[in-house]
Amino acid sequence: LLNRRGIIKNGLLLSGACALPRFSLAMARPTAGNGPEGRYILRADYGSHQLVADYSTEILGFNGQFPAPVIRVKQGEVLRVRFENHLNEASTIHWHGIRLPIDMDGVPGISQAPVAPGESFDYEFRCADAGTFWYHPHINSIRQLGMGMVGVLIVEEKAASPYEEHIIGLKDWRLDRRGGYLPLSIPREAARDGTLGTINTVNGRQRPTIEIGAGQLVRLRIANMDNTRVYRPSIDGVSSRILSLDGSPLTPHRPFELTPLGAGMRMDLAFQAPDTENQEFILADRKGRFNIELCRLKTVARGAERQGDTVATIKPENLPTLPPNPIPQPDLHKAESLSFVFEWQGALSPTGKDGKVDHSFWLINRRAWGDHSHEHLPEPLATLERGKTYIVDLHNATPHHHPIHLHGMIFTVLTSDKRAVIPYQSDTILLEKNERARIAFVADNPGRWMFHCHVIEHMKTGLMGYLAVV
Ligand code: C2O
Ligand code: CU
Ligand code: CU
Numbered sequence: 001l002l003n004r005r006g007i008i009k010n011g012l013l014l015s016g017a018c019a020l021p022r023f024s025l026a027m028a029r030p031t032a033g034n035g036p037e038g039r040y041i042l043r044a045d046y047g048s049h050q051l052v053a054d055y056s057t058e059i060l061g062f063n064g065q066f067p068a069p070v071i072r073v074k075q076g077e078v079l080r081v082r083f084e085n086h087l088n089e090a091s092t093i094h095w096h097g098i099r100l101p102i103d104m105d106g107v108p109g110i111s112q113a114p115v116a117p118g119e120s121f122d123y124e125f126r127c128a129d130a131g132t133f134w135y136h137p138h139i140n141s142i143r144q145l146g147m148g149m150v151g152v153l154i155v156e157e158k159a160a161s162p163y164e165e166h167i168i169g170l171k172d173w174r175l176d177r178r179g180g181y182l183p184l185s186i187p188r189e190a191a192r193d194g195t196l197g198t199i200n201t202v203n204g205r206q207r208p209t210i211e212i213g214a215g216q217l218v219r220l221r222i223a224n225m226d227n228t229r230v231y232r233p234s235i236d237g238v239s240s241r242i243l244s245l246d247g248s249p250l251t252p253h254r255p256f257e258l259t260p261l262g263a264g265m266r267m268d269l270a271f272q273a274p275d276t277e278n279q280e281f282i283l284a285d286r287k288g289r290f291n292i293e294l295c296r297l298k299t300v301a302r303g304a305e306r307q308g309d310t311v312a313t314i315k316p317e318n319l320p321t322l323p324p325n326p327i328p329q330p331d332l333h334k335a336e337s338l339s340f341v342f343e344w345q346g347a348l349s350p351t352g353k354d355g356k357v358d359h360s361f362w363l364i365n366r367r368a369w370g371d372h373s374h375e376h377l378p379e380p381l382a383t384l385e386r387g388k389t390y391i392v393d394l395h396n397a398t399p400h401h402h403p404i405h406l407h408g409m410i411f412t413v414l415t416s417d418k419r420a421v422i423p424y425q426s427d428t429i430l431l432e433k434n435e436r437a438r439i440a441f442v443a444d445n446p447g448r449w450m451f452h453c454h455v456i457e458h459m460k461t462g463l464m465g466y467l468a469v470v
Helices: 004-010 141-146 457-462
Strands: 040-052 053-064 073-074 078-085 094-096 120-126 131-136 152-158 164-173 199-202 209-213 217-224 234-235 240-243 248-255 268-273 280-289 292-300 333-350 358-364 382-384 389-396 402-405 412-415 425-426 428-431 436-442 445-451 466-470
Touching: 040 141, 053 120, 073 333, 131 141, 141 457, 152 164, 152 217, 164 209, 164 292, 199 292, 199 436, 234 292, 234 457, 240 425, 240 436, 248 425, 333 382, 389 428, 445 457
Parallel strands: 040 078, 073 152, 164 217, 209 292, 333 389, 382 466
Antiparallel strands: 040 053, 078 120, 094 131, 131 152, 164 199, 217 268, 234 280, 240 248, 240 268, 280 292, 333 358, 389 436, 402 428, 402 445, 412 425, 412 436, 445 466
16 A cells, blocks of 8 residues: 555655555465465365356356455465365366466476366466466366456565555356356357357456545556457546556556457556545446446545545656566577468368367467377477577468467567567467567477467367477
């Protein structure tokens, strides 16, 4: 919580101001731990949650709840999570956007064995980068993510935050009016932009009102945890800055511009709330002329601090910046080139095993990812030499967008033929239809790293592969 008097006394924000961020969601407190940081317990379990008025919906949830517990860890510290699977299907946890050792990456058949019903798995890794990340299973994803197994992971910067923080966890649900599930995937939609939900939620509620402190510096951690939808978040009536994209800080931060967030992507926005109470702002998903209200932000007095002081107004460009993360710098002069083409193949062939329909709609470099058992892993899309820089040409040769995500390493987006790019770091790039883009990264993390579209149905119908770093 920002100390208002502190601001007034010092004119501008003190970087060292001892400020505790205010959280809008309950935290999962580490239970008695095996180390100084404690250990979280996350249990995959059945539960129910009210998403539609008057009805409750069966969910799959972390600890049986939605929203899932928010996991917090300080940058540079070790996160320990015991994952217990109480479902009667296998599961795992993948830590989206975190650079970690391959055996903690949570991909069954690639980095670990699936966690069978009744079993548990201990995840333990150091979080080198601060930012807004998230976690989800990497198995039966249409169902497990679609029914609620998504949660926010926050790695806090080392210095105390001057911001009052709020999580905006976006997720749609495919429900009818009584809270029952509609089919989570429809093949003809999977072959296009993916099957959209019918109910938008922010932190598990439809159009909630989130209270923000009048005069406070506010950081919204917006996370698109939906299987399918592209959100274009925008706040009417405040002048905000983009603090970070996909967990990687923009240093310095940049003026707000409409930024489509594909499935899996995040954006942190910062602004100063007006110093008057009961001001309301709408956070909307901008769809051309139609804006869909996601939630409201409403200013409230922050108790004891409310004593007739006036708060210093900070120009948006002077809002505190986040320090960069320690991502290795690509050496573009000594880089190797890779190229990936994403294509639509449109095969809806009823020839799968067990008489099951085998939908395979998408290709990466002419190959579709099928159902692979551990013993029959396909070849990697490419084998990379550890320590080298790679410049990767991406060509989306389809008439649909694809949020392309890489595990294990953070890349720099260099260019696009659809928009001007000021290079920035990311773990996911949303390719528009027919877009060509270039990214670069240092292949410093040994392992087999998934490289896939985060529209879950696209990844399940072919648009997935992996890069081997050896
Ligand atoms: Cu959110 Cu394979 O990732
Ligand atoms: Cu990931
Ligand atoms: Cu896709």
